[in-house]
Amino acid sequence: MRTIIEGGYVATVDPSGAEHATGHVVIDDGVISAVGAGPASDDLRPGAEIVDATGCLVTPGLINTHHHLYQWLTRGYAQDAILFDWLTALYPLWSRIDAGLTGAGAAGAMAVLARSGCTTVGDHHYIFPKGSGDIVGAIVESADRVGVRLHATRGSMDLGASQGGLPPDFAVETTDAALAASQEAVERYHDPSFGSLVHVAIAPCSPFSVTADLLREAAQLARSLGVRLHTHASETVEEDAYCAERFGKTPTQYLEDLGWLGDDVWMAHCVHLDDVAIARYAATGTGVAHCPSSNARLASGIAPVRDLLRAGVPVGLGVDGAASNESGQLGIEIREAVLMNRLRTGADSFSVRAGLQVATMGGARVLGRDTEIGSLEAGKVADIAVWRVDGVEHAGILDPVAALGLGAMPPLHRLFVGGRPVVVEGSLVTVEEQVIAEEVAAASLELAERL
Numbered sequence: 001m002r003t004i005i006e007g008g009y010v011a012t013v014d015p016s017g018a019e020h021a022t023g024h025v026v027i028d029d030g031v032i033s034a035v036g037a038g039p040a041s042d043d044l045r046p047g048a049e050i051v052d053a054t055g056c057l058v059t060p061g062l063i064n065t066h067h068h069l070y071q072w073l074t075r076g077y078a079q080d081a082i083l084f085d086w087l088t089a090l091y092p093l094w095s096r097i098d099a100g101l102t103g104a105g106a107a108g109a110m111a112v113l114a115r116s117g118c119t120t121v122g123d124h125h126y127i128f129p130k131g132s133g134d135i136v137g138a139i140v141e142s143a144d145r146v147g148v149r150l151h152a153t154r155g156s157m158d159l160g161a162s163q164g165g166l167p168p169d170f171a172v173e174t175t176d177a178a179l180a181a182s183q184e185a186v187e188r189y190h191d192p193s194f195g196s197l198v199h200v201a202i203a204p205c206s207p208f209s210v211t212a213d214l215l216r217e218a219a220q221l222a223r224s225l226g227v228r229l230h231t232h233a234s235e236t237v238e239e240d241a242y243c244a245e246r247f248g249k250t251p252t253q254y255l256e257d258l259g260w261l262g263d264d265v266w267m268a269h270c271v272h273l274d275d276v277a278i279a280r281y282a283a284t285g286t287g288v289a290h291c292p293s294s295n296a297r298l299a300s301g302i303a304p305v306r307d308l309l310r311a312g313v314p315v316g317l318g319v320d321g322a323a324s325n326e327s328g329q330l331g332i333e334i335r336e337a338v339l340m341n342r343l344r345t346g347a348d349s350f351s352v353r354a355g356l357q358v359a360t361m362g363g364a365r366v367l368g369r370d371t372e373i374g375s376l377e378a379g380k381v382a383d384i385a386v387w388r389v390d391g392v393e394h395a396g397i398l399d400p401v402a403a404l405g406l407g408a409m410p411p412l413h414r415l416f417v418g419g420r421p422v423v424v425e426g427s428l429v430t431v432e433e434q435v436i437a438e439e440v441a442a443a444s445l446e447l448a449e450r451l
Helices: 069-074 083-094 099-115 135-146 175-189 212-225 237-247 251-257 275-284 292-297 305-311 331-345 352-366 400-405 433-450
Strands: 002-011 019-028 031-037 049-052 056-060 062-064 118-122 149-156 198-204 229-233 265-269 287-290 315-317 384-388 412-417 420-424
Touching: 002 384, 002 400, 056 352, 056 400, 062 315, 062 352, 069 083, 069 099, 069 135, 069 433, 083 237, 099 118, 099 135, 099 412, 099 420, 099 433, 118 352, 118 412, 135 149, 135 175, 135 198, 149 175, 175 198, 175 212, 198 212, 212 229, 229 251, 237 251, 251 275, 275 305, 287 305, 287 352, 292 331, 305 315, 305 331, 305 352, 315 331, 315 352, 331 352, 331 400, 352 400
Parallel strands: 002 049, 002 056, 062 118, 118 149, 149 198, 198 229, 229 265, 265 287, 287 315
Antiparallel strands: 002 019, 019 031, 056 384, 384 412, 412 420
């Protein structure tokens, strides 16, 4: 089938940064076949569905490189806490999670992500209580239900409080169990084919919740299976102090010694990287998921994104867990990234186009899929957001890209994932939003009652 999107302002985010004030994008069988200025040629029109994008901004679909979908059920807790106190408050609740509750929370979180322009969802799930069922499978099923592309991770924690870790002992697994379950999740759900809707990575949680043995062996396992690695790193000053006291190293030194820097690795947050650490990330091709709203919510700080980008580090955008970013919307994180990084390094240090690039091609690089998604180019999968910028919030704005990067988040006219419509005129067309909302409310209440 063929779909033609035309009449809108097209920001391709291709290597040349091409933009067309009035352009077109042609989709054939889920893949972009043509992009250019003006309307599509007449020979492409017979039998095609025409999407009139007049008054719209057309961009690649946004890519979320870090999230904790299950946390959609625990929003609003520990509202004034820093990371370590926030985690300590929520671990007891999270340790009651199971596959059914996780699936409901994931569906709610992904529905909101899709409505904010997100076509690819990176999730980091690391709590697997005994008897909780197939949690990774529940997340995969919810992604299919909503219609988004999923980068799931099989996370883990094996360092409980009695061993000097942060999580309580009842919330952790054994090292061997975590490794075996990680391998099983990859073998069951990871699809490495072009345009795949499901990738799985291996993702021990953090230096303060995981043993060195698990980090080292997880890296070896992931590379033997040909999948990527993900964890949290350098999020807070408290984490720096923990690593200095326990290991005598910075988080970057500690992780590198265990095999955790490389072009198959991406780290969440990276707020507290010094120049030496940035150089090591750049030299090894290690990626970063930048989560500005969550870092602000937990008062963690502002990541040195300008310096990372100038060094050549792949940087993508992340919402992070909805318990530390209750909005759960990826589209607004572009504006947050622009504003926060200007606050850190100056008004001319981070443009709206840099924000869009980080949210699209930057995220594709971080996830290792820059040949498939992240830009509007012929041959790439048709993950496309069509934003309406002619409404009262944006009418008359000088620059349509600034409407997204500086203004209120525009409503979606269309969102396509692999050429399939997922959002039409601001509403999901794959699932009933009210049904999802009711399921989330019931699951959130049930989880609270379990505690």
